[in-house]
Amino acid sequence: MTTVILVIHLMIAAALVAVVLLQKSEGGALGIGGGGGGGGGGLLSGRGTANLLTRATAILAAAFFTTSIMLTILAQRAIAPSSIFDRPSAAGTPAAGTDGKPAETPAAPVGRGGVLDRIQGGAPAAPTGPVVPQTR
Secondary structure, rough: HHHHHHHHHHHHHHHHHHHHHHHHOOOOOOOOOOOOOOOOOOOHHHHHHHHHHHHHHHHHHHHHHHHHHHHHHHHHOOOOOOOOOOOHHHOOOOEEOOOOOEEOOOOOOOOOHHHHHHHHHOOOOOOOOOOOOOOO
Protein backbone atom coordinates (compact mmCIF):
# COMPACT_ATOMS: atom_id res chain seq x y z
CA MET A 1 0.00 0.00 0.00
CA THR A 2 2.78 2.40 0.92
CA THR A 3 4.65 1.69 -2.30
CA VAL A 4 1.60 2.43 -4.43
CA ILE A 5 0.96 5.73 -2.68
CA LEU A 6 4.64 6.63 -2.90
CA VAL A 7 4.69 6.03 -6.67
CA ILE A 8 1.53 8.13 -7.08
CA HIS A 9 3.11 10.82 -4.88
CA LEU A 10 6.22 10.95 -7.07
CA MET A 11 4.15 11.17 -10.25
CA ILE A 12 2.11 14.02 -8.78
CA ALA A 13 5.31 15.82 -7.75
CA ALA A 14 6.74 15.54 -11.27
CA ALA A 15 3.48 16.75 -12.82
CA LEU A 16 3.33 19.65 -10.36
CA VAL A 17 6.85 20.74 -11.30
CA ALA A 18 5.98 20.54 -15.00
CA VAL A 19 2.75 22.54 -14.60
CA VAL A 20 4.48 25.23 -12.57
CA LEU A 21 7.24 25.54 -15.16
CA LEU A 22 4.67 25.82 -17.97
CA GLN A 23 2.96 28.80 -16.38
CA LYS A 24 3.53 32.24 -17.83
CA SER A 25 5.77 34.49 -15.78
CA GLU A 26 3.99 37.53 -14.34
CA GLY A 27 7.17 39.30 -13.34
CA GLY A 28 9.60 40.79 -15.81
CA ALA A 29 12.60 40.54 -13.60
CA LEU A 30 14.81 39.39 -16.45
CA GLY A 31 13.51 41.96 -18.86
CA ILE A 32 11.73 39.41 -20.98
CA GLY A 33 8.36 40.77 -20.05
CA GLY A 34 6.00 37.93 -19.43
CA GLY A 35 7.25 34.62 -20.53
CA GLY A 36 9.72 35.34 -23.19
CA GLY A 37 8.52 35.67 -26.62
CA GLY A 38 6.00 36.58 -29.13
CA GLY A 39 2.74 34.91 -28.62
CA GLY A 40 1.50 33.59 -31.89
CA GLY A 41 -1.85 31.89 -31.91
CA GLY A 42 -2.02 28.56 -30.22
CA LEU A 43 -4.54 25.94 -29.37
CA LEU A 44 -5.74 27.85 -26.34
CA SER A 45 -5.88 31.57 -25.78
CA GLY A 46 -3.57 33.14 -23.19
CA ARG A 47 -6.34 33.60 -20.66
CA GLY A 48 -7.71 30.07 -21.13
CA THR A 49 -4.25 28.55 -20.74
CA ALA A 50 -3.65 30.53 -17.55
CA ASN A 51 -6.94 29.38 -16.06
CA LEU A 52 -6.27 25.76 -17.04
CA LEU A 53 -2.75 25.77 -15.59
CA THR A 54 -3.92 27.53 -12.42
CA ARG A 55 -6.60 24.92 -11.86
CA ALA A 56 -4.22 22.08 -12.65
CA THR A 57 -1.71 23.51 -10.18
CA ALA A 58 -4.35 23.76 -7.45
CA ILE A 59 -5.57 20.20 -8.06
CA LEU A 60 -2.05 18.76 -8.15
CA ALA A 61 -1.08 20.69 -5.01
CA ALA A 62 -4.11 19.32 -3.14
CA ALA A 63 -3.28 15.80 -4.33
CA PHE A 64 0.36 16.28 -3.28
CA PHE A 65 -0.65 17.33 0.24
CA THR A 66 -3.14 14.47 0.48
CA THR A 67 -0.59 11.83 -0.50
CA SER A 68 1.95 13.42 1.86
CA ILE A 69 -0.45 13.12 4.78
CA MET A 70 -1.37 9.55 3.81
CA LEU A 71 2.31 8.54 3.66
CA THR A 72 2.89 10.13 7.07
CA ILE A 73 -0.01 8.22 8.61
CA LEU A 74 1.17 4.94 7.08
CA ALA A 75 4.72 5.53 8.31
CA GLN A 76 3.48 6.19 11.85
CA ARG A 77 1.47 2.98 11.87
CA ALA A 78 4.52 0.97 10.81
CA ILE A 79 6.56 2.17 13.81
CA ALA A 80 5.57 0.80 17.18
CA PRO A 81 4.84 3.65 19.57
CA SER A 82 7.38 3.99 22.32
CA SER A 83 7.69 6.23 25.29
CA ILE A 84 10.43 6.84 27.79
CA PHE A 85 7.90 5.93 30.45
CA ASP A 86 7.60 2.40 29.01
CA ARG A 87 11.32 1.69 29.34
CA PRO A 88 12.68 0.34 32.62
CA SER A 89 14.70 2.91 34.46
CA ALA A 90 18.08 2.25 36.05
CA ALA A 91 17.33 4.43 39.08
CA GLY A 92 13.75 3.30 39.66
CA THR A 93 12.35 -0.03 40.65
CA PRO A 94 13.70 -2.98 38.71
CA ALA A 95 11.57 -4.46 35.99
CA ALA A 96 9.54 -7.51 36.89
CA GLY A 97 10.80 -10.92 35.83
CA THR A 98 8.79 -13.54 34.01
CA ASP A 99 7.41 -14.94 37.26
CA GLY A 100 6.08 -11.57 38.45
CA LYS A 101 8.81 -11.04 41.03
CA PRO A 102 11.25 -8.17 40.64
CA ALA A 103 14.28 -9.16 38.62
CA GLU A 104 17.59 -9.13 40.42
CA THR A 105 20.10 -6.66 39.11
CA PRO A 106 23.80 -7.24 39.63
CA ALA A 107 25.72 -4.69 41.64
CA ALA A 108 27.42 -2.12 39.46
CA PRO A 109 31.22 -2.14 39.65
CA VAL A 110 32.92 0.95 41.04
CA GLY A 111 34.87 1.55 37.85
CA ARG A 112 35.12 -0.02 34.46
CA GLY A 113 38.86 0.18 34.17
CA GLY A 114 38.83 2.82 31.46
CA VAL A 115 41.08 5.82 30.97
CA LEU A 116 38.91 8.09 33.12
CA ASP A 117 38.97 5.61 35.99
CA ARG A 118 42.77 5.49 35.83
CA ILE A 119 43.05 9.27 35.84
CA GLN A 120 40.59 9.68 38.71
CA GLY A 121 42.19 6.85 40.66
CA GLY A 122 39.15 4.61 40.53
CA ALA A 123 39.27 0.96 41.30
CA PRO A 124 39.76 -1.48 38.42
CA ALA A 125 36.69 -3.24 37.14
CA ALA A 126 35.56 -6.39 38.85
CA PRO A 127 36.19 -9.60 36.88
CA THR A 128 33.22 -10.64 34.83
CA GLY A 129 33.83 -14.38 34.62
CA PRO A 130 34.35 -17.00 37.28
CA VAL A 131 37.52 -16.67 39.34
CA VAL A 132 39.92 -19.52 38.63
CA PRO A 133 42.66 -20.06 41.20
CA GLN A 134 46.16 -20.00 39.73
CA THR A 135 48.46 -22.93 40.45
CA ARG A 136 52.21 -22.74 40.35
